[in-house]
Amino acid sequence: MKLKTAITRARRGLREDLTLYVVAVSSLAVAFLCLAATLLAVQNLGGLADHWGESRRMTVYLVDGARRTDVEQLMLLLDGLPEVRSVSHVSSREARDSFLTQTRLEGDLGDLPPDVFPASLEIILGSQVTVQRAASVAERVDRFGAVEDVETYAAWFGQLEALLATGRALVLGLAFLVGFCVLAVVGNTIRLALASRRREIEVMKLCGATDSFVRSPFVVEGAASGLVAAAIAIAILGVAFLTLRGELDGSLAILTGAQIGFLTPATIAAIILGGGATGALGSAVSLRRYLDI
Secondary structure (H helix, E strand, C coil): CCHHHHHHHHHHHHHHCHHHHHHHHHHHHHHHHHHHHHHHHHHHHHHHHHHHHHCCEEEEEECCCCCHHHHHHHHHHHHCCCCEEEEEEECHHHHHHHHHHHHCCCHHHHHCCHHHCCCEEEEEECCCCCHHHHHHHHHHHCCCCCEEEEECCHHHHHHHHHHHHHHHHHHHHHHHHHHHHHHHHHHHHHHHHHHHCHHHHHHHHHCCCCHHHHHHHHHHHHHHHHHHHHHHHHHHHHHHHHHHHHHHHHHHHHHHCCCCCCCCHHHHHHHHHHHHHHHHHHHHHHHHHHCCC
């Protein structure tokens, strides 16, 4: 049987049972939205973890009024350490300008004096430096009188990795749950559609219609339900992302200097095509169970 004929008959079936399919698609869209939102969060956490993993950072905050000679001596010491890849001095004014640029905040915060932001040394460690070696470097640097505090971000990065592992497990669980939801919802929807078209099916069988001829439109309807539901979920998530992106970027930049991104095209395609494939599978399973032909 030609695919074009199956699609034409499926379109007619969708029109006849429009209310039934609208309810099914709405329910599935909520499930796909939960999955896509979780994927978005995990994707950004993963990107943040990769960014910090590629360049281990350490920030050395200097005391107010630190002498230039003390700072230069500290930088020379750090440059000579094998664990250190680069050292850069960030003045109070540069720290203020960087904060305002990354957070894109305006208004009264733009009038803050540079003295509010401490001067610091931004240290990039080698990619092979272990957490223990980084802690050893931080301990040595902290002994200098010009140093107010040393931030290695080790605790924060460890929490991020734990959160990322939990997020990945949650995505996997949600994927199975959404798959089951699609199979159940599409299966019940197709079963109700079969009941409403039972007489039509009997007439087709009496006229010599093959099993594939009867089944194919229902499979197309199930695939369309899953595909449309996934596409609606992605669209809703995209609108919400664009609406909240400014605030989210500002908050994340304050903490990490990074910005968030939307789902990759490959992930979007996987969700939508996966929705269509699961919908078709749910329809096929339902037909095999409830269509006695």
